[in-house]
Amino acid sequence: MVDSYRHKGMRRKLAESIRGKGIKDERVLGAIEKIPRHFFLDTTFTEIAYQDKPFPIGLGQTISQPYTVAFQTELLEVKKDEKVLEIGTGSGYQACVLVEMGAKVFSVERHRPLFQKAKFLLEKMGYFPKLFYGDGYKGLPSFAPFDKILVTAGAPEIPEALLQQLKEGGFLVIPVGAGANQVMLRVKKTAEGVFEKEEFGQFRFVPLIGKKA
Ligand code: SAM
Secondary structure (H helix, E strand, O other): OOOOHHHHHHHHHHHHHHHHOOOOOHHHHHHHHHOOHHHHOOHHHHHHOOOOOOEEEEOOEEEOOHHHHHHHHHHHOOOOOOEEEEEOOOOOHHHHHHHHOOOEEEEEEOOHHHHHHHHHHHHHHOOOOEEEEOOHHHOOHHHOOEEEEEEOOEEOOOOHHHHHOEEEEEEEEEEEOOOOOEEEEEEEEEEOOEEEEEEEEEEOOOEOOOOOO
């Protein structure tokens, strides 16, 4: 795994282009500038890893577009030492962004080979979020409650278990929609059983899969 000056230069440009698209949180931009995205991709993608695009990571899944990663992370308003649950570890890139922001990260992936690959890579890179193989629809009840929950796959509806596992004052950021496109929602738990929903435009994610493989 080589991280050259050229890669660093491409990352700086990527962070600048994302800033140009409206992302303001410097901690998010700093994480994007710091994390070698090409490590998360097959070597055939090394030259294009810093384009602001999603790329395949196997099993029909993708590493999200960096702008989308930044957008969702900014919506989470992560503070240092907060407990953050991610549903859909995928390559592990988003989990590293959250770790860079000082969060205590828990992440669930439903495809075992992706879970294993991310675990191996992140340890090698020196990132230690707690990674789990399982069905993210159920959340992680034994580690709940969480300050923030981030879903990185398109959900047909908001999973009830995730709402239950939010702390009071916590947020869930989730793309929701039954078709190819979803609406990005931020759901705040203002009191036990009371939620406020905000909408943040259309996105396109691979679907959240219901039953365990
Ligand atoms: N966050 C990832 C990253 O940084 O590379 C990208 C996520 S990718 C767009 C969506 C991921 O969600 C895929 O890896 C997919 O296998 C996973 N997924 C789909 N349904 C799931 C479920 N029910 N529970 C956990 N993970 C799920």
